[in-house]
Amino acid sequence: MVGIVGYGSYLPRYRIKVEDIAKQWGADPEAIKRGLMLYEKTVPGQDEDTITISVEAARYALQRARINPQEIGAVYIGSESHPYAVKPSATVLIDAVGIGPDVHVASFEFACKAGTEAMYVAYSLVKAGEMKYAMGIGADTSQGAPGDALEYSASAGGAAFIMGNENVVAEILFTHSYTSDTPDFWRREHEFYPRHAGRFTGEPAYFKHIVNAGKALLEKSKMKPSDFKHAVFHMPNGKFPQMAGRQLGFTKEQLEAGWIIPWMGNTYSGSSPTGLTAILDVANPGDLIFMVSFGSGAGSDGFIFKVTDKIKDVQDKAVKLRDMLDNNKIYLDYGQYAKYRGKIILNV
Amino acid sequence: MITPRYHREIPQRYRLEAGKCQKCGEVSFPPRLVCPNCKSQEFETVRLNDEGKLLTYTIIRVASDKFFGTTPFAVGIVELNDGVKLTTQIADVDFDQLKIGQKVKLVFRKIQDEGKSGLHCYGYKAVLV
Numbered sequence: 008m009v010g011i012v013g014y015g016s017y018l019p020r021y022r023i024k025v026e027d028i029a030k031q032w033g034a035d036p037e038a039i040k041r042g043l044m045l046y047e048k049t050v051p052g053q054d055e056d057t058i059t060i061s062v063e064a065a066r067y068a069l070q071r072a073r074i075n076p077q078e079i080g081a082v083y084i085g086s087e088s089h090p091y092a093v094k095p096s097a098t099v100l101i102d103a104v105g106i107g108p109d110v111h112v113a114s115f116e117f118a119c120k121a122g123t124e125a126m127y128v129a130y131s132l133v134k135a136g137e138m139k140y141a142m143g144i145g146a147d148t149s150q151g152a153p154g155d156a157l158e159y160s161a162s163a164g165g166a167a168f169i170m171g172n173e174n175v176v177a178e179i180l181f182t183h184s185y186t187s188d189t190p191d192f193w194r195r196e197h198e199f200y201p202r203h204a205g206r207f208t209g210e211p212a213y214f215k216h217i218v219n220a221g222k223a224l225l226e227k228s229k230m231k232p233s234d235f236k237h238a239v240f241h242m243p244n245g246k247f248p249q250m251a252g253r254q255l256g257f258t259k260e261q262l263e264a265g266w267i268i269p270w271m272g273n274t275y276s277g278s279s280p281t282g283l284t285a286i287l288d289v290a291n292p293g294d295l296i297f298m299v300s301f302g303s304g305a306g307s308d309g310f311i312f313k314v315t316d317k318i319k320d321v322q323d324k325a326v327k328l329r330d331m332l333d334n335n336k337i338y339l340d341y342g343q344y345a346k347y348r349g350k351i352i353l354n355v
Numbered sequence: 356m357i358t359p360r361y362h363r364e365i366p367q368r369y370r371l372e373a374g375k376c377q378k379c380g381e382v383s384f385p386p387r388l389v390c391p392n393c394k395s396q397e398f399e400t401v402r403l404n405d406e407g408k409l410l411t412y413t414i415i416r417v418a419s420d421k422f423f424g425t426t427p428f429a430v431g432i433v434e435l436n437d438g439v440k441l442t443t444q445i446a447d448v449d450f451d452q453l454k455i456g457q458k459v460k461l462v463f464r465k466i467q468d469e470g471k472s473g474l475h476c477y478g479y480k481a482v483l484v
């Protein structure tokens with residue numbers, strides 16, 4: 008049995024409300040909140056980035072897995088906001104948590120699905136018998152250009168998963184990936200903010216890839232939506248995952264546990280992975296979980312997990328996603344937010 | 356923080372590795388070459404507990420150029436559960452919440468950047484628990 012043996016997530020404490028961003032640009036906050044089903048988002052501290060978020064999530068994953076970090080044979084971090092263009096984020100992470108130096112690391116990049124790519128490769132290496140444990144992480148501190156629609160949702164957070172074949176808390180039963188060349192969103196080398204082609208973002212990108220990956224996963228597994236206790240899809244806003252779920256035949260109730268977007272925002276590579284940790288935090292033995300990510304460009308990775316009776320031993324071993332989401336928030340106004348995110352030109 | 360020194364200090368800054376004297380048991384952080392207690396030069400590497408309490412603190416309102424834009428920030432002396440004391444920034448804190456004796460935990464944060472194109476330097480900071 009191969010699957011998740013430990014998981015952890017991390018969200019920064021800072022938040023900004025949709026109202027404060029809307030006020031800055033003279034937009035109607037009620038219309039945005041209604042349209043995006045989004046109320047506030049996480050903001051990284053000035054001393055936080057994809058590496059620090061990944062390290063905290065990895066430490067929580069290790070607390071749950073209770074394994075010797077030296078036995079982890081690979082660490083992959085998926086992000087579109089790696090702090091270095093050249094120098095993998097996991098080089099810092101392994102030294103911070105005591106993995107390696109006998110370890111394989113890489114940085115993955117695929118817009119919002121880089122995290123599930125990391126999970127998929129980590130899982131595959133363990134399944135192939137190459138190593139005992141492998142870690143896959145999705146984390147981001149994404150930026151939307153000032154005044155752009157993405158500025159309301161682009162947030163910060165991440166999740167880490169240790170794959171293994173002993174003491175598995177959620178077995179991976181099936182996977183499926185679906186990819187095509189779709190120009191919905193991209194960022195050129197050396198550009199600070201991404202560009203998106205508005206009309207491409209919904210139907211031909213997000214929905215097409217998630218629904219096709221989801222359908223293929225259901226066919227492969229010979230399962231039907233009603234077999235699942237939980238489902239989680241990439242969450243660029245509050246509405247899209249609910250619409251994608253409906254198209255595939257999932258109910259609002261099945262999405263509830265992992266639907267964390269309205270108060271978190273879109274953590275990009277961390278989006279469906281943090282949603283999965285919110286589900287694992289409350290899951291029961293035997294629960295089936297359906298997950299499909301989405302990354303612009305474009306592609307989707309799908310997973311079917313089956314929760315084991317070991318889940319109850321690990322849920323309380325580290326902080327839960329919803330505890331970080333609901334507590335200890337520090338609100339920023341737009342000026343502080345602009346400073347925190349480096350949107351102000353400084354004379355230094 | 357120049358690159359060679361940053362690299363040399365990674366074990367202590369990332370993983371709280373300290374030197375425990377093989378003769379008298381004194382724990383030195385950062386690690387030393389000679390035990391300040393018994394002058395022994397034999398040490399074993401130990402990892403410090405990442406939780407402790409705040410012994411004292413101050414608020415920095417005017418900092419060096421490197422920390423421009425991050426002021427005001429809190430700096431404190433923390434006593435870890437295994438008795439070792441260290442100086443560290445206190446992150447994510449509303450200054451009204453700071454009290455001597457408060458429980459803290461060390462987390463992994465970016466300490467500074469070596470300019471616009473240089474290294475990102477990481478290490479520990481305390482947060483209230």
Ligand SMILES: [Zn+2]
Pocket residue numbers: 376377378379380381390391392393394395
């Ligand atoms: Zn000594």
